[in-house]
Amino acid sequence: MMLPFEDVFSPVRSVLILGFGREGQSTYRFLQRYYPHCRIGVADKNPDAVAGELPVTCHLGEEYLNALSGYDLIMKSPGIRLEKVDEKLREKITSQTDLFLQAYGRKTIGVTGTKGKSTTVSLIHHLLQKTGFRSVLMGNIGLPAFDFIDRIEQADQLVYELSAHQLQDVHASPHIAVLLNIYPEHLDYFGDFEKYKAAKQNIFRFQQAGDKAVCGEKPEGASFFCDEIRGTDLQKIQEKDLLRQTGLKGQHNLKNILVAFKVLQYLDVDESRLSGALAGFKGLPHRMEYVGNFGGIDFYNDSISTVPESAMAAVQSIPETDTLILGGYDRGVDYRQLIRFLSQSAVQNFFFIGQAGERMFQMFLAQKPTDKNLIPVENLQEVFVKLRSLKAVSCCLLSPAAASYDQFHNFEHRGDLFKKEARRFSPKK
Structure with missing residues (x-):
């Protein structure tokens, strides 16, 4: 099979895969199949990035970027930061995309x-x-x-x-x-x-x-x-x-x-x-996904929400929401517009998780709300414990307006846990 990348890979003798997540592993499979002559290296900050015994040279841990100069071509995975890399090395860097x-x-x-x-x-x-x-x-x-x-x-x-x-x-x-x-x-x-x-x-x-x-x-x-x-x-x-x-x-x-x-x-x-x-198309998981009614409460999973705009859109799209779960990893996003919007919304109960949640909680407190129930919690499991003590809850929405990386692998992991907890929720007897 003649590939459109022949002029890129055929002349090189060594390739460094920079970042060994899903895309890096895909690059490894590609090289093994089509360019077995290449010596492959893997560089990743995670010391456990390479599982099992692969025929690669590993450069793992904090000093992983030191490996860049030892390869003819560098296949960079998304999200790897390269701020202080020599320009000559940059000429060797490319990506799947x-x-x-x-x-x-x-x-x-x-x-x-x-x-x-x-x-x-x-x-x-x-x-x-x-x-x-x-x-x-x-x-x-x-x-x-x-x-x-x-x-x-x-x-x-x-x-x-x-x-x-x-x-x-x-x-x-x-x-x-x-x-x-x-x-x-x-x-x-x-x-x-x-x-x-x-x-x-x-x-x-x-x-x-x-x-x-x-x-x-x-x-x-x-x-x-x-x-x-x-x-x-x-x-x-x-x-x-x-x-x-x-x-x-x-x-x-x-x-x-x-x-x-x-x-x-x-x-x-x-x-x-x-x-x-359009017939037959269904929405994707973790995007205003209706989980079901459990213990008399409708649960919606919008774990994909990592910015204020998406949380506001979710509340507007599910107007029956009376309980909202916010927060997570704090990337320094400006939450002022979100807090103003939520202060004027019909949502009554707010749970706040993580550093982003703490910042939103303090912004709410500064407004001295009298008609909102503000509840800081340590994690999602605690949300469901405290949810049992709230009165007249009919619709609970997870739309955090924050990244998930403080307590979860990704937003899917967060959404899956939310769905698991929702499906076994029962009100306090």
């Missing part, structure tokens, strides 16, 4: 945004399949691109979820590029909001004549051209009751549907076919 877009960008539909990426790529993938296309879904949704190299056919549409970390150092853009929104996030990694925005906007930076661009919300001051989803578009389509067909909730998801429709229209799919094609 960068190589994939250079090779397959002309047939790729790329989607980025602070929130809504996974739902939107899944929608696009679903609509493509329902309207007669072959579609391959990949990327930040948990499906590394190199895992699909041997399955890509000429007629395939490649739907790629792209994070800011993946876009940070790319040199190519997708043929159809989607930017859903940009809110402050990952500031602990990027340093400031402007650098984060710049990474996101790389999705358009290398587009060529004939490429397409669409924005759910165009950032203020952005210089690039894109088709925008406007308020009038939402008003026109609301009467079709599209959200009910999917089980999705909220104006933001209606906008995600419109973005997906726009992408299909770029591919010459008639708009009249799209509403029917």
Whole structure:
């Protein structure tokens, strides 16, 4: 099989995989299969990153970046920070996303945004399949691109979820590029909001004549051209009751549907076919996911919520919410707008977890609320213990507005624990 990366991998004798998470392990499998002549090294800050006996040279622990100079090519995984690396070494660094877009960008539909990426790529993938296309879904949704190299056919549409970390150092853009929104996030990694925005906007930076661009919300001051989803578009389509067909909730998801429709229209799919094609699509786990009614309480899992905007959208989309779980790992996000919004909302009970929760709790206290029940807790399990003592609770929503990495592996781990605790919840007898 002739690969589009021959000029990259064939000449090199050694490759360092920088970061050995899901994508790094995918790169390892790719090299083992197609370029067995390469000596492979793995560098990762986690001393336990490599499990079992693999035929690789390991550089693990705090000094893992010292290995960079010893290899011909460096395959960087998303999220690895390289602030003080010599420019000559930077010339050897690439990534799955960068190589994939250079090779397959002309047939790729790329989607980025602070929130809504996974739902939107899944929608696009679903609509493509329902309207007669072959579609391959990949990327930040948990499906590394190199895992699909041997399955890509000429007629395939490649739907790629792209994070800011993946876009940070790319040199190519997708043929159809989607930017859903940009809110402050990952500031602990990027340093400031402007650098984060710049990474996101790389999705358009290398587009060529004939490429397409669409924005759910165009950032203020952005210089690039894109088709925008406007308020009038939402008003026109609301009467079709599209959200009910999917089980999705909220104006933001209606906008995600419109973005997906726009992408299909770029591919010459008639708009009249799209509403029917939505049938059968279901929302993804951890995104305003209805867990069920247990002990007389409706539980919703929105663990994907890691920024204030998503928590506000969840409360607006589930207006019956009277109990909200907030907090987690504190990335220094500005919570002032969220606290103002929640202070004026109908939500009565608030649980606060972690350092982000503590900061939100103190901001609430500063407002001297008289009609809110503010409850700091150590962890999710304590939420369910104290929930039994509250009166007249009918709807409990986990929408933390904060990252999960203080107590959990990721937002899925947090959401799974919430669902487990909810399903065995019973009121105090």
